[in-house]
Amino acid sequence: MLIVALSTGLLLPVGAAPKSRSKAAEREQWEMSLDGSRKLTWERSFSSESEVKPDRSFWNKVVDVIAGSPDFRPLVQPYGIVADSRGRLIITDPAVAGIHVFDFKQRKYHLIQRLDKGRDTMLKPQCVAVDAHDNIYVSDSASGVVYVFDPNGKHLRSIGRLHGGEGYFERPTGVAVDSLNQRLYVSDTLRNKIVVLDLEGKVLSTIGQPGNGDGEFNFPTELRLDGPNLLVVDAMNFRIQAFDPAGVFQFAIGKPGDSVGAVFRPKGLAVDSEGDLYVVDSALGLVQVFNRQGQLLYYFGSLGTHAGEFQLPAGLFIDRDDHVYVVDSFNRRVQVFQYAGVKQPGREGAK
Incomplete structure (x- = not known):
């Protein structure tokens, strides 16, 4: 059964009656009912360093009066996101040539940049992943490398340049790390292939070639590991492809x-605890959820600026x-939703 998103004051599931709320409350509340007792609820959004420490002390406020309020770093053009084992949220921002690290548990914020480093300057950080030690791997589509930082933001190495300065990525975008097997996957969008490396940057193999058949790509971008398997956003073939650890095609969803x-x-692209695939559609301003057979289970979001609404997600x-x-x-901003409940039998759809 296809279930359409419920955004307060917007879309309602068939047979449901809207609850009476003020307009102010409508903008800050969103909930989506799924089958059975399952649901997806909007929790909050955040957009600035200031939200990491919302309750500043009395003496901080006194200093603000004397010296002026501090300049908090905002999200300007956020793009990629991942959470590490500590629960820190790591967000790339090409507009500031940096990576925001939000640690809400410890109430800390850090901006990682790599400026004025000659040919090794970070220019347009795009996608991001972490390994088992919380080292941060960031693709840079402009500089043509993958930067590796330790959990504190110290630069460890840059992957993708040979001696002499030439690169072996034309435009790296998606990045995924398999710590168990010591593998780094990078999508080279303009070359229509996935490059498989060890964690030091040595090329081991490649996956794919240009085309629209199984295992072929037309502008591959985002990557996500699903256990040992690799999921690839095959952008201009309008689909998601899945591969086993040997690079063998498994299945595809989308049309x-x-x-x-x-x-x-x-x-x-992401996978929930039940194995369903979530795919952001930037133009439509929504997130679609598919099962492994490619059946659309539900979607949520619409174009707009309120809770549960998106613009170019x-x-x-x-x-x-x-x-x-x-x-x-x-x-x-980043919007945070909480999925809860247990999948009921029979939801997988036709095979």
Whole structure:
């Protein structure tokens, strides 16, 4: 059964009556009912360093009066997102040539940049992943490398340049790390292939070639590991492809089109605890959820600026507790949803 998103004051499931709320409350509340007792609830959004420390002390405020309020770093053009083992949220921002690290548990914030480093300057950080030690791997589509930082933001190495300065990535975008097997996957979008490396940057193999058949790509972008398997956003073939650890094609979901159920402008990709695939559609301003057979289960979101609404959404991440983080890029924020409940039998759809 296809279930359409409920956004307070917007869309309602068939047979449901809208609850009476003030307009102010409508903008800050959103909930979606699924089958059985399952649901997806909007928790909050954040957009600035200031939200890491919302309750500043009395003496901080006294200093603010004397010296002026501090300049907090905002999200400007957020794109990729991941959470590490500490629960820190790591968000790339090409507009500031940096990586925001939000640690809400410890109430800390850090901006990682790599400026004025000659040919090794970080220019347009795009996608991001972490390994088992919380080292941060960031693709830079402009500089043509993958930067590796330790958990504190110290630069460890740059992957993708040979001696002499030439690069072996033309445009690296998606990045995924398999710590167990010591593998780094990087999508080289303009070369229509996935490069498989060890964690020091040695090229081991490649996956794919140009085309629209199984295992072929037309502008591959985002990557996500699903256990040992690799999921690839095959952007201009309007689909998601899955590969086993040997690079063998497993299955694909998606189809061309501009309607719900089609994959029009796929961006971020994630997998929940039940194995369903979440795909951001940037142009339609929503997130679509598919099972492994490619059936659309439901979708949520619409174009706008309120809770549960998006403008040019990009990155997507689901943590171990099924919090769903959506980078709402043009609205300069990240929206956080909580998925809860247990899947009922018979939801998988036709095989």
